Amino acid sequence: MANVDVLSIDGSKVSSIELSDAVFGIEPNQHALFEAVTLQRASLRQGNHKVKNRSEVRGGGRKPFRQKGTGNARQGTIRAPHMVGGGVVFGPTPRSHSFKMPRKMRRLALRSALSARVNEEVLTVVDDFKLEAPKTKELVSILGKLGADKKALIVLEDRNEAVEKSANNLQGVRVITATGLNVLDILSADRVIFTEGAIKKAEEVLG
Numbered sequence: 001m002a003n004v005d006v007l008s009i010d011g012s013k014v015s016s017i018e019l020s021d022a023v024f025g026i027e028p029n030q031h032a033l034f035e036a037v038t039l040q041r042a043s044l045r046q047g048n049h050k051v052k053n054r055s056e057v058r059g060g061g062r063k064p065f066r067q068k069g070t071g072n073a074r075q076g077t078i079r080a081p082h083m084v085g086g087g088v089v090f091g092p093t094p095r096s097h098s099f100k101m102p103r104k105m106r107r108l109a110l111r112s113a114l115s116a117r118v119n120e121e122v123l124t125v126v127d128d129f130k131l132e133a134p135k136t137k138e139l140v141s142i143l144g145k146l147g148a149d150k151k152a153l154i155v156l157e158d159r160n161e162a163v164e165k166s167a168n169n170l171q172g173v174r175v176i177t178a179t180g181l182n183v184l185d186i187l188s189a190d191r192v193i194f195t196e197g198a199i200k201k202a203e204e205v206l207g
Helices: 030-044 103-119 136-145 161-167 183-188 196-206
Strands: 002-007 013-019 123-126 152-156 173-177 191-195
Touching (some): 030 103, 030 183, 103 196, 152 183, 161 173
Parallel strands (some): 002 123, 152 191
Antiparallel strands (some): 002 013
16 A cells, blocks of 8 residues: 655645555556546537538529529539538537446546556645635645645545635636546646545545
8 A cells, every 4th residue: 555645734744644555556547547538528528519401501492493405414402512502411410429438447547547646646635625714815825835836636525615716716726526536637637635534535435
């Protein structure tokens, strides 16, 4: 088991914690990570792209010219796909881009992401992460002491409205609970900050 220092929010060491090898110490599965990130990005797509087919474009209620005698190929409507201004064949229509992954594969991807961040030494554990009131300046100061100056992911055991509101004005800082862990957020952050309670909850769910 890997030993990690537990810090207070002012950056000083308080104690240490042993991370479960089953969750934070596996060999990252690159294929599972790829599938999980692709799934999340696909699910975020609006899927509202739309073109008109020949039944939806305006006009075309009559033949553009008579059938015979003009020397041209016969035409039934100016809205046929090969005509200028006509409908589009097999164009995009509104749809959901999301797809599903097996439950075991989703869990493998989460464990792989967490293990990768431990290997890269960008996972920080704090004893607690609470603010008395929403104060963005105070949160910025805390993140600076914890070495999270850029993109940071804060994982709490339970929701904390003061922390969430303080992070709303900070681009690149995201606050989630242990039950909301996802691969994209974990891999996107430059620093992943767990509370001690969130570590235990993640190990219970994923172990």
